[in-house]
């Protein structure tokens with residue numbers, strides 16, 4: 001037998017409607033198409049879940065290779081001239097989500113009339129008993145039934161009978177409501193719970209048009225990933241109690257953010273209404289190296305932190321003030337701190353961005369001449385094996401990297417060493433220590449705090465300056481694997497808040513130092529050329545816009 005020349009080896013490509021695309025071993029047609037940016041309509045397929053092939057929306061035609069007979073299906077077809085159904089046959093279509101790619105395979109999707117008819121028929125079947133709740137359905141505007149009706153059906157309903165009614169507004173647990181009439185039983189939610197959340201609490205019941213999704217008897221849908229079931233649902237059958245009836249999605253805009261809920265740093269979209277500067281949702285943005293397609297409930301609900309419990313105005317003592325007055329008061333309070341730098345404690349925050357921490361780190365080390373750093377943030381929580389980290393701070397790794405060579409001590413150490421300090425300049429308000437003990441340790445100290453939120457540190461401050469929250473700035477975070485990621489600004493700053501690094505710059509200038517960065521571009525330039533041990537350039541926010 002002669003060895004096959006390399007050039008004879010069939011290339012790992014298929015053709016979809018005449019366009020040649022590559023595939024990888026094990027790819028199905030839809031996966032290869034998805035990677036190449038070709039949309040094959042689908043409901044039940046999701047790139048992060050197993051294949052169910054139950055909706056049949058992804059049917060494609062596969063012309064046989066030369067010399068092989070086509071697989072045919074006997075059908076009854078309406079013949080208008082005979083006013084009757086007649087026997088006929090059609091190519092047997094295949095689900096693109098299940099059919100494996102083979103070298104040289106021809107696939108007809110948009111270019112096949114048989115496929116167009118099949119997609120219209122599948123759509124008609126799925127909508128047969130659908131309540132068409134669109135005017136009151138939260139999915140409207142991002143519902144695949146709506147989109148595919150427009151793209152693949154566009155015909156009026158032929159069924160005149162009353163639809164099959166099924167349970168509506170069934171509570172599945174603390175976060176999710178189920179509407180069985182809207183459900184197309186694609187089982188994405190069932191597979192998600194089983195395969196990703198590892199809590200197989202959902203299943204199907206009954207057959208045919210009586211089928212519905214149920215929760216295991218005696219259980220609720222109450223794991224760490226319940227909101228993802230709503231997110232993977234391609235229609236309005238699962239809705240989130242948090243988002244229900246709050247907003248119409250076509251009024252919302254999205255920013256590409258990094259979740260602030262823990263050290264995993266999941267990539268997200270932050271949906272907000274620009275008319276009222278109000279946040280509404282946090283949902284996953286695909287990044288295979290960080291969170292794949294998923295987020296946890298804590299992260300998905302963390303959009304609220306951008307606006308809740310905020311420190312919005314400056315204060316001096318117990319009274320409100322303007323930011324300028326407060327900066328001047330901070331200067332008077334701190335006095336000539338540079339004369340005794342070892343008496344100043346600098347508290348960095350794993351809750352704040354790399355920019356904010358860099359600014360304070362630089363003011364302290366380069367200008368004040370101290371390296372007495374501490375780091376604080378939210379206390380540890382319970383983690384899991386999916387995404388959620390015990391460390392509930394988005395930038396612990398960033399602070400540690402920034403302070404390479406002068407590692408910051410935990411805030412608990414400041415309580416023990418408090419008598420070594422006269423002044424404290426702190427970023428952030430959250431602490432992992434007992435607030436009462438912190439209050440006792442810092443009693444009588446000159447405490448200046450720059451924070452986005454109210455908390456134990458801002459309450460102790462003699463001067464407090466209001467910083468923008470993470471959703472109000474472009475900022476950089478380093479996740480627990482050392483990945484440097486940028487988060488986009490979504491909201492306009494509330495109250496008198498300014499970016500934390502800008503406030504540090506103002507404070508530095510008031511103290512007589514050349515902390516001259518007034519714009520983010522200036523700050524980032526200084527960061528890139530500074531002497532602080534910064535991680536390599538941040539990865540810009542990226543991800544697919546379309547939901548899979």
Ligand code: SF4
Pocket residue numbers: 182183184185186187188189190213229232233234235237238
């Ligand atoms: S509830 Fe949604 S995700 Fe679950 S089976 Fe029904 S349509 Fe699919």
Ligand code: SF4
Pocket residue numbers: 259260261262263264265266291294295296297298299300387388389
């Ligand atoms: S795992 Fe962490 S980063 Fe990811 S969504 Fe949850 S809280 Fe946010």
Ligand code: FES
Pocket residue numbers: 041042043044045052053054055056057058059095096097098
């Ligand atoms: S996406 Fe292929 S059958 Fe549902």
